[in-house]
Amino acid sequence: MEHIVTMNRAPWINYRPEIKVLDCTIRDGGLMNNHLFDDSVVKSVYQACVAAGIDYMEFGYKGDKKIFAPNKYGSWKFCTEDDIRRIVGENKTPLKISIMADAEKTNYHEDILPREQSVIDLIRVATYIHQIPLAVDMIKDAHNKGYETTVNLMAASLVHENELEEALEIFVGTPVDTIVLVDSFGTFYSEQIRNLSLRYLKAVEGTGKQVGIHTHNNQQLAYSNTIEAIIHGVNMLDATMNGIGRGAGNCPMELLLSFLRNPKFNIRPVLQCIQDYIIPLRDKIEWGYQIPYMITAHFNQHPRAAIELRESDHRDEYVSFYDRCSGVD
Amino acid sequence: MEHIVTMNRAPWINYRPEIKVLDCTIRDGGLMNNHLFDDSVVKSVYQACVAAGIDYMEFGYKGDKKIFAPNKYGSWKFCTEDDIRRIVGENKTPLKISIMADAEKTNYHEDILPREQSVIDLIRVATYIHQIPLAVDMIKDAHNKGYETTVNLMAASLVHENELEEALEIFVGTPVDTIVLVDSFGTFYSEQIRNLSLRYLKAVEGTGKQVGIHTHNNQQLAYSNTIEAIIHGVNMLDATMNGIGRGAGNCPMELLLSFLRNPKFNIRPVLQCIQDYIIPLRDKIEWGYQIPYMITAHFNQHPRAAIELRESDHRDEYVSFYDRCSGVD
Numbered sequence: 312m313e314h315i316v317t318m319n320r321a322p323w324i325n326y327r328p329e330i331k332v333l334d335c336t337i338r339d340g341g342l343m344n345n346h347l348f349d350d351s352v353v354k355s356v357y358q359a360c361v362a363a364g365i366d367y368m369e370f371g372y373k374g375d376k377k378i379f380a381p382n383k384y385g386s387w388k389f390c391t392e393d394d395i396r397r398i399v400g401e402n403k404t405p406l407k408i409s410i411m412a413d414a415e416k417t418n419y420h421e422d423i424l425p426r427e428q429s430v431i432d433l434i435r436v437a438t439y440i441h442q443i444p445l446a447v448d449m450i451k452d453a454h455n456k457g458y459e460t461t462v463n464l465m466a467a468s469l470v471h472e473n474e475l476e477e478a479l480e481i482f483v484g485t486p487v488d489t490i491v492l493v494d495s496f497g498t499f500y501s502e503q504i505r506n507l508s509l510r511y512l513k514a515v516e517g518t519g520k521q522v523g524i525h526t527h528n529n530q531q532l533a534y535s536n537t538i539e540a541i542i543h544g545v546n547m548l549d550a551t552m553n554g555i556g557r558g559a560g561n562c563p564m565e566l567l568l569s570f571l572r573n574p575k576f577n578i579r580p581v582l583q584c585i586q587d588y589i590i591p592l593r594d595k596i597e598w599g600y601q602i603p604y605m606i607t608a609h610f611n612q613h614p615r616a617a618i619e620l621r622e623s624d625h626r627d628e629y630v631s632f633y634d635r636c637s638g639v640d
Numbered sequence: 641m642e643h644i645v646t647m648n649r650a651p652w653i654n655y656r657p658e659i660k661v662l663d664c665t666i667r668d669g670g671l672m673n674n675h676l677f678d679d680s681v682v683k684s685v686y687q688a689c690v691a692a693g694i695d696y697m698e699f700g701y702k703g704d705k706k707i708f709a710p711n712k713y714g715s716w717k718f719c720t721e722d723d724i725r726r727i728v729g730e731n732k733t734p735l736k737i738s739i740m741a742d743a744e745k746t747n748y749h750e751d752i753l754p755r756e757q758s759v760i761d762l763i764r765v766a767t768y769i770h771q772i773p774l775a776v777d778m779i780k781d782a783h784n785k786g787y788e789t790t791v792n793l794m795a796a797s798l799v800h801e802n803e804l805e806e807a808l809e810i811f812v813g814t815p816v817d818t819i820v821l822v823d824s825f826g827t828f829y830s831e832q833i834r835n836l837s838l839r840y841l842k843a844v845e846g847t848g849k850q851v852g853i854h855t856h857n858n859q860q861l862a863y864s865n866t867i868e869a870i871i872h873g874v875n876m877l878d879a880t881m882n883g884i885g886r887g888a889g890n891c892p893m894e895l896l897l898s899f900l901r902n903p904k905f906n907i908r909p910v911l912q913c914i915q916d917y918i919i920p921l922r923d924k925i926e927w928g929y930q931i932p933y934m935i936t937a938h939f940n941q942h943p944r945a946a947i948e949l950r951e952s953d954h955r956d957e958y959v960s961f962y963d964r965c966s967g968v969d
Contacts, residue, residue: 535864
């Protein structure tokens with residue numbers, strides 16, 4: 312029995328140098344405030360990421376301005392070169408810069424410049440299962456322009472196993488560098504994450520590609536599921552400052568860095584950024600575990616209804632919300 | 641490889657009938673307010689436990705009135721028969737009633753009545769590693785009086801492995817029914833819980849005794865670590881309404897019941913109790929994840945300093961607190 316064999320060992324006191332951490336504070340947090348962060352906040356997160364030894368920072372989306380009215384959203388819905396350079400200059404740091412390109416919501420042929428004209432390093436293509444062929448074209452486009460790429464298959468909890476096999480095989484056939492396991496609804500628990508991690512890892516075996524993970528905290532499992540994925544070999548980890556993100560938020564960066572033992576990581580700049588810039592955002596934005604988010608996750612549903620409830624006068628009416636989600640009401 | 645074998649199975653959609661749930665809302669939550677709950681709150685928790693199919697409810701401590709001044713604490717520091725009967729009458733329900741007896745803080749020979757004179761079903765003996773012989777006497781006393789018993793070895797993260805082996809062997813030699821793995825500081829992560837669970841389970845193998853678990857949420861791992869323990873065979877699970885408890889609190893009952901599949905459990909009364917009686921307590925008591933609790937857990941320290949920080953004017957000064965805990969300051 313594997314458990315008995317390892318019972319007297321403590322592998323967690325060492326580290327795996329392949330592990331990379333991606334901060335998506337501004338990108339996922341931006342879903343809660345239409346990406347309207349003050350530059351001071353964005354700059355503080357950037358500086359904290361550099362000082363903390365974080366590998367990537369994701370600023371936001373390359374949203375198509377024909378779809379999203381620029382007067383309704385902040386800079387980080389669009390992430391123009393000028394926007395990013397306003398914060399990072401030429402980014403003469405080891406931190407790589409990432410943006411997310413949503414399938415059907417990105418004019419990628421035009422809005423993503425050739426790599427040599429851009430301060431961006433990584434394009435993360437976000438796709439639902441029904442958009443795979445489009446995502447493949449987006450991956451190829453970004454790769455041909457010279458970028459590192461990931462593909463983030465969203466709402467994995469709605470994808471059937473045979474579809475997943477097919478999708479993973481298709482991704483492996485593209486030049487994508489990393490395939491990201493995404494628990495959009497925060498619905499998975501550890502054994503599900505283990506099984507999915509092993510499935511993704513098996514798909515990329517021998518290809519040189521990596522697997523990443525992006526979790527949500529609806530059931531207070533964002534951090535533990537990230538650890539579960541690490542244990543099985545997932546190497547690219549999403550986290551956000553104090554867990555800020557849509558609804559229940561994401562894996563908290565402070566917890567993740569407290570767990571990782573690579574001496575290149577440093578938790579103090581993260582704590583400083585959180586106390587100075589993130590905690591004050593709580594006056595305007597709510598994030599973190601709340602029972603309505605647990606309820607949508609329990610039923611494998613998008614957190615939309617829970618977010619609406621929390622913004623209404625009925626924010627703590629859990630029983631009627633539970634009945635509504637379960638179809639009783 | 642065990643993982644591959646189970647990859648196509650989903651054992652979690654069924655349930656293990658041996659699993660028992662213990663609500664310690666009033667007992668552990670009482671550590672935050674000197675056990676001064678209104679009877680209406682205690683009654684609502686009791687009624688919710690009965691309606692939800694929860695197996696045990698723990699009301700508080702059998703504190704020694706020579707040690708704790710009765711005018712400083714609420715009823716649930718002492719849990720006299722009259723106190724409990726004020727809430728439960730003769731408790732003509734399937735719910736069993738538990739109290740905690742702290743080693744050196746309980747006048748157990750006198751204050752714990754013979755079982756036939758009591759409405760209490762379960763005595764949980766709480767002990768640190770240096771109090772084991774006293775705990776053994778307390779177990780025997782409670783057992784001889786006719787009670788079901790557990791022994792809760794507190795602060796397991798400070799206990800060395802050879803001490804633990806010895807302690808478990810001693811407990812196995814007593815009439816105790818359940819040995820509870822207690823992560824007082826909220827410091828363990830999944831692989832540590834796995835190893836400890838297996839150690840406790842190995843100790844009780846073939847004895848008919850059970851293993852329980854009590855977690856704290858300092859690192860947002862209270863629920864996930866409870867699940868981890870379940871996976872390996874731990875059968876007695878502590879949880880509290882909305883996770884209320886000392887510092888970062890405990891495993892949230894609403895999450896635990898949403899995970900357990902035994903049809904005897906019902907989540908709705910728990911949600912009702914939380915929305916009507918627990919959420920309003922937030923005006924007076926803080927509980928749940930906060931960065932100072934994560935910091936004490938990271939350093940395997942008691943949350944005392946973090947609780948004091950949260951009650952001070954410096955509640956969000958994480959960096960200086962981190963430096964203090966790490967010994968830099």
